[in-house]
Structure formats: structure tokens, C-alpha cells
Amino acid sequence: MNQTKPQAWSPDPATREILDELRGELGACMQCGTCTASCPNGFAMDVTPRQMWRMVQFGMLDRILESRTFWMCSSCYMCTLRCPRGLKLTRAMGALKRLARERGTWKVRRNSAFYDAFMDNVEKYGRVQETSLMPGYFLKSRDPLLPLHYLPLGVRMMRAGKLHVPDGSRKGRLKALFAKVREMEDRS
Template sequence: MSGAVRETWSPVSDEYRSVLKGLQETVGACMQCGTCTASCPNGHAMDVTPRAMWRMIQFGMLDRILESRTFWMCSSCYMCTLRCPRGLKLTSAMAALKRLARLDGNRAARRNGAFYEAFMEDVETHGRVQETSMMQRYFLKRKDPALPFTFLPLGVKMLCKGKVHLPSSVHNGVLEPLFAKAREMEGMS
């Protein structure tokens, strides 16, 4: 249903349709028990609970979901998937939403996706998050020259408290094979 609604106002790629269909099939059997939301360690930071999100997918409310930050907050801990009484692959559904957001390209998806991509690239490159290089990546992806200045007060506070570390090359490249294998398994390479 959602794919048909979306097609009335914008062209949709075959890849988008395929990901959306798989997503709808994944959450189609959700009985709205709330176990996923109760299990999520990041649930408190989400603007739409996972349970509500699955229902919204069932009702074809994809635009509202893609504007939220919920699926970007997923840390892929698999707690929702492990505890789901229906055995639904909810962590895979979150990953599918990230793929849909990249394919959709709305403003919120670009903003949230830029941070997610900068974070993951930094982990792949350094083996952990290096705050300064991650934020540089994020600022470059956002392509907004004024954006770094909005983070300046926070950066100074963090620097004064010893919470910001300068990049280190100790673990550079150690996770690259792992990320390459994950991309291969997801059909993204």
C-alpha cells in the first residue's frame, strides 16, 4: 500500500520498492505487544517507539517514519529481535529503514544519515570513534559551513573536561575487513 501511495507524488526506484516490500513483510506479523520497545536500550531517545513504527509501516505511513530519528538511533544490539515473541527480524527492519532513507533522500534523512555515515566510517577507519575526525566527516557530509560553529561551545566544554581525544592511528584499518564482509553480505559491495 505504501509503495502505491508514494508513487503518486515521486518516482520510486526498483531497489526502493524491493526494500519496502521486504520491510512490510518483515513487520507484517507484528502483534503490537511492545516487547521491542521495552527491550530497546535506546528507546528513551527515540521520537517514535519501535512498536509504533511497525504499526506505521503496516498502515503505510512511511513518510512520517523517514522524517523521524528512531531508526538512526538503533545500535543493532538485536535485543528486539531476540525477544520478539513472533521471531520477527526487527534489527533487519531497522537496517532496511536506513536503506530506504538513503534512497528517499528527504532533508531529515540526509541530516540524520550524514551523522550515521560519519560515525560508521570513523569506526571502520580507526577501529573506534575518534570524536574530532568523526565530526569533521559529519561537517563535510552536511555541506553547511556554519554548522561547525553551532557545535563550538559544546566542543570547548568537552575539550576542557578531557572528553575529546585527538585522532590516533593505533587501530587504523583493523575493522576494514569486517565492514567489507558486512557490505558483501548485504549486497552493497
């Protein structure tokens, strides 16, 4: 269990840190499967949440990273509420997303494009500007058909007066905070 030797996949320090955090968090999982039974998106997962926690306990990084399971988590916290061990399972799903991002592949890029675009938008404007967020997401996803998918919704939102010109009055307000957090994360 406490194998710390470098392995075939030789995790970089950032990956190792997240994996260690996860193993600490999930060490007490007793494989009851209440999480799996509680998940509204379980049908779309290739590995059940219960299996995922076991893979984390065993440090099966490659198998973890192959999975789409954590990208299907919508942070509803039903598993966290019901876990008889009181484990922070939704938070673990978030950490798994970060783990995958550390070792980004095209699949990861596609799955995290929205989160990246969102955070870019926050960094730039201070408050999220929806009309600039979505084009940012389209660009990051690199899927030329994606804007078409949103066209009907965009039209309905425009008709209902729900689209606004981006408000630039807080531009750069969070620049220093983002820079500082980046610096702190690089340091660790």
C-alpha cells in the same frame, strides 16, 4: 496487501527493495507491543516501534519517512531479544535508516551525518581514526555549534592522553572493497 502498482510516491527501485525486505521481515508482527515496552529510547520516538511495524506492513512510506523513530534506535537489541515472534526488529530499524537515506532530506542528512562520516573515515584509513572522524562529522552535520559542544570532552580526552594523530599507514586498504560494494549495489 500485495499492491505492486506504482503509487503516488512512486518508489525508486532501491527504496522498493528495502521496503520489500522490511515487509518480508515484519509480516508476522502481531502488534503485541513488547518491543515498545522494551525500548530504552521509546520516550524520544514520535511513533512507537509497534506502530512503525504496522506502517511498514501497510507500506505507508510517507508516514514512515516523516518519523524520527528509527533514528532513535541505539541497537541495544532488547526488542529483538523479547519479540515473541522472533522478528529481527533491530535489523529492521537499521533498514529503516537506509530507507530514509535513499530519500534524503536535510533531516536525514543531519541524522545520518555521523554514520556517513564514520564510513568515509573507514574507507580512507582502513581503521577508524577518531581525531579525524569528529571533524568529518562536524562538516557533514553543517551545524557550526556542534564543535563547541564537543570542546569540553575533547579537552578532557586530550588531558587523559586519549587523542592520537591519525595513523595513515593503512590508507586506501579498503578502497577496492568499497568500490566493489558500490558497484554491486548500483547493479541491484
